[in-house]
Amino acid sequence: MDADLLYIVERLRQRFPPLPPFPRLDPISQLVKSLISSRTKDEVSWPTFWKLVGLYPQWRQMMEAPVSDIERAIAQVTFAEDKAANLLLTLRGVAKEHPDFDLTFLGDMTVSDAHKWLQGLDGVAVKVAASTLNFSTLNRPSFVIDSHVLRVLQRYGLVSHAADSDKAYRAVMGAIPDWSAEQLIELHRLVKKLGQSWCQKWDVRCDECPLAERCVRRI
C-alpha cells in the first residue's frame, strides 16, 4: 500500500493546483472545529467556528452554555443539534482532566496513546482525534479519514469496500508508519479533493480521473 499511496500523491499533485497554506489552530480549538465540521463544507464550517469562538471566547463559557444556544450558534452546519450536544459532552470530558483546556500534553504522548485519550472523550471518534493531532499545532502523524477520503480508499481498492474509518485508519497507518505529519496532511488534502471532484459519491468521472490507470473502481 505504501507504493500506492506514494503514486496517488504524485498523480494528484500533478493534476491539482498547489495546495494553499494550511491554517493551524491550537489543539483544543482544532478539536472543537473538527467536532462541528463533519459532512460540512469548509466555506460553512470555518465561519461557523469563528462565530462560535467569538460568542464564547472562553472554553468554560462555551461548556456552560445552554445546548440550545450552541445549536443556534452552529445552525449552519449539518446535524447541528447532535453536534451541539456532543460538543458540550466533549468539553466537559476535557475539563474533568484538564480544567485549563490546554491539550498540548498530547504532543508528549505517543500518537497511539494520544488517540486513546482523545477517543476516550464522549463524542470523539477516530476522525476527530486524528484531525486534532494532525491538523493542529501539535502536528502529529495521524491520517485523517473523512467520508471523501474513505470513499476513494475503498473504490481505489486500498481498503475493503466494507471498511469503516477505524479499519481504514489502521490499514493506512500500518502501511506508512514513517510518513511525517506534513506528508499525511498532503495525502489527506489531495485525496479529499479527488473525492470532491472526479470521485464524488453520486458523480463518478473515472474517464477524467488521474488515478484511473490503477484504480479497481469498486463502485
Ligand code: SF4
Ligand atoms: S478511477 Fe473512478 S472510482 Fe477510481 S478513484 Fe478515480 S473516480 Fe474514483
